[in-house]
Amino acid sequence: MVKRTMTIRIAQAFAVVAVAVVLLGAVATGPALAARGGKGGGKPSTSAATLTVSPNPVPAHTQPTVSGSGFGAGESLLVGIPGDYRFTSVTGGAFSFVYTQRDLAPGTYTMEAWAAGGGGKWVLRASSTFTVQ
Numbered sequence: 331m332v333k334r335t336m337t338i339r340i341a342q343a344f345a346v347v348a349v350a351v352v353l354l355g356a357v358a359t360g361p362a363l364a365a366r367g368g369k370g371g372g373k374p375s376t377s378a379a380t381l382t383v384s385p386n387p388v389p390a391h392t393q394p395t396v397s398g399s400g401f402g403a404g405e406s407l408l409v410g411i412p413g414d415y416r417f418t419s420v421t422g423g424a425f426s427f428v429y430t431q432r433d434l435a436p437g438t439y440t441m442e443a444w445a446a447g448g449g450g451k452w453v454l455r456a457s458s459t460f461t462v463q
Contacts, residue, residue: 381409381443381456385431387463390401390436397426398443398456407455408444434462 379400388394396409401420408415414431429441431461447453 379443379456381441383441383458383459383460387461388434388463391433393428393430394434394460396441397424397428399424401425401445401455405445408452409441411439411441415442418443435437436462438462442459 377428379398381396381398383394383396385394396406398409398420401407401423403420403423405420407418407420407425409418409425409427410416410429416431418425418427420439438459438461440457442454443456444452445455
């Protein structure tokens with residue numbers, strides 16, 4: 331009986347790990363696939379959503395503030411620089427957070443806000459180009 335219980339627990343652990351891997355893969359690749367013409371097509375929606383990064387220009391090696399407005403209340407977004415996104419939940423159509431995902435070296439970047447559309451498609455809702463000096 332003990333051996334059977336351990337076998338069941340091991341199988342449950344593998345199932346949890348498999349689900350986590352699938353979800354992380356969707357988060358990491360969804361916007362990238364959409365931008366390359368995969369599911370979602372990478373086409374921005376026609377909404378009036380806006381995204382801003384401040385200050386702009388951003389001093390090198392500092393953490394800018396990312397703000398968005400014109401989104402749907404309760405909408406869940408992936409916001410960040412391509413390849414470096416984080417989940418953000420929208421309250422009352424707007425959000426704001428300090429972007430702490432990575433240290434930004436001097437250069438030009440595009441901050442993007444992606445929403446999960448129907449059928450697992452990702453939709454680019456807003457983007458903003460900013461400079462790090």
